[in-house]
Structure formats: C-alpha cells, structure tokens
Amino acid sequence: MKNWKSIIGLAVVLLFTLSLDVQAFSWYDHKELKVTIETEDIIYEWEYENPDSFEYEEGNTIVRAEKAKESFDSVLTFIDLNKSIIDDDTIFNLEESGYDNIKNVVVKRVDRNEYKQSWIWTRDVE
Template identity: 45%
Template sequence: MIKGRIIFIFIVLLSFFISSHHTLAFDWYENIEMKVTILTTDIEYEWEYENPNDFEYEKGQTIIKGKKAKEEYEQLLSHLDLSNEKFDDQHILKLEEIGIKNIERVEVHLVDGEGNYKTWLWKKGT
C-alpha cells in the first residue's frame, strides 16, 4: 500500500517537473531562422539555423555544417535564455559555462514561426 502511494507521488512530481520544464523551454525548431553572433576579444562565433534542417557554426575561420553544427547550436541554446526581452550579465555567465570567454558582444536575430522578427543585443559595459 505504501509502495503504491510512493510510486503515485513520484509519478505526479515527475509529471509536474516535465510539464513545467517544457513550458519554460525555448522551442527553437518552431522558428523560421535564427542567427547568434558572439564576439570575444579573440574570436567571433556564429550559429545559424534555417528551418527545417540547415545548421551552420563558425568559430573564427572554421565553418562547420550539418549534424555537428546542429549539436553546437543545441548546446548554445541550452545556455541561452531567449524567454526574456533582453540579456543581462547573468546570461553572459551562462555562456561562459560552455567555454566562451571574454565576451564583448552578443547579438541574436530570430524570425519566429509567425514571421515576427526579434532581436537581442548585449554589449559589454552598457
């Protein structure tokens, strides 16, 4: 009897976690296109996505396309919160968690599934 209640409570809590996590997630695959540019003191990074399956990642002069570029894009978005209207220093600290150091500027351009254009911009010191 107690085991059944514990399993029930676990399922309810798991369902709550999954549904709340889903509502906070950024559904990038619903967008038409997105471009993220990060400028550091040394390197310029760029991630591009065009729906449905066109991915490109640039680090300095190196350009990667396809599956590896998609993996880089997904890793970036796991550390980039686009649910807010603008970036702050906390967003930049999250990007540094994936190894992007000395960030000077972050720029995001997005065309969502409804054709709306959105831009996020962060500059160091502003």
C-alpha cells in the first residue's frame, strides 16, 4: 500500500511539473521580440533575436545574455502575448512591479513563420 501512495504522489508531482512547462514562454517560437516601456523618467527596452540573443536597456545601461533574458522573462510575466491588446490591468500590474508612471508600451513580435504583430498602449492625455 505504501508503494502505491508513493507512485501516486510521484505522478501528481510529475503532472504538476509538466503543466508548468507547458505554460512557460517559448522563445523558439519567435524570430524577434521587442518590448519598450516608456515612463516619465526612463525608457526600458528588451530585445530578443532567435536563437539566443538577449539585450536589455534601462536608460543608458545595456545588459546582454543571461541577465537580459532573466529581465525579459520577468517583464513577460505581466504582458500576455495571447491577448489582442495591452489592457489597463497589464499597465497597473507593471506599475505595481516598479515601472512607475508609464506613458506607453510597445511590443513587436516576428514569429518563426515571419508573421508580424504589434501591440501599443498609450496613456490618455488628460
């Protein structure tokens, strides 16, 4: 009986792990991806070119390779590329995570089939 509990427990852990992998962002589905967030004070920019070129700019500071990929992964937790627009909830969440006073966000993607997509969000001028 103990063996069955262990096997069932292991199966549950394995299924949970596999479901996390399915939800992970797939860089290889993209040929190019660029995200720009402009705040009142600074411009942030992430760029990816397949297969493994990552760059992150914050003002005049440029970071490349793994640190840039980690930053890109982080910002993509807020931006859902499966949605047709960047909505106000996305902007709220970005601002809550530290990107204060966002003026606009631009996302440009070229997938591996050369299909181009753009998302643009601009704060309404009051």
